[in-house]
Every structure is written in C-alpha cells, then in structure tokens.
Amino acid sequence: MIRVEVAGTEQQLKDVYNIRRQVFIVEQGVPEEIEVDDQEKASIHFVAYEEERPVGAGRMRVMDLTAKAERVCVLSDDRSRGIGALIINKMEEVARENELELLKLNSQIQAEDFYKRLGYETVSDTFYDANILHVTMQKQL
16 A cells, blocks of 8 residues: 655655655756755655555645645656655645645646646646756646
C-alpha cells in the first residue's frame, strides 16, 4: 500500500531529497544548484512510501491564498502506478486545510495530460525552466 505523508522528520526529508536527486539531477540532468534552492525551508515537503520504501516526493509553497506545487516526482520504476496523483491529492488536501483557494504548478510538458486528468487547466504558453519545456497549470480548490 502506498501512503503520502507530510515530511516532518529528518529521515523523511532525506528521503525527499534523495528521490528528487535521483529524478531531477541524475535522470533529467537538472543542475543541483537549480534543483535545491532557497525555497526549501519555506516549503511543505511530501513523501510517498510503499511499505517503508520511498517512491515519490514533492513540495508545496503557500503564497497568499494560493498554493504552488513544485518538484513533484516519482522514481522511474514506480511511475504509472498512481503515485503522482496521490502526492497531488495530498497537496490539495493540505492546501484546503489551510483554506487556500487555488493550487498552481509548472508542469513539464510531458506531464501536462497527467495534470489535466486531475482537473488542472493550462494557463500559460510553453516556457523553458532548467532547459525543460513547461506550462503553468492551476486548479480551483
């Protein structure tokens, strides 16, 4: 069974950063200085576990009445199993608990259809971030 938790312990945060390193830095070639930034301490971090094995991660920042999902990722061997949707659902739940009205995110273009299936709407033209094509998407909560 897969569960998503708000990362509150030192080990959970290590798991978050290890997953992000594997997906973004190793797999996608994003420079480490871009992947780990000055927003880490201001973010709520999420980690997905299958049993005790970390399989996915993400972070969310709160800005006024808007939440911004960032760094959502799932290990390559665990994709297409619904883990990304579970992470987003947990972010939406936490955002609603904090009385936020909107969740925004910058999606890599290959994940745009995934977010559309979760109810997100594309609200920008394409743009590059870390040399990867993205679009901005959002969902009313």
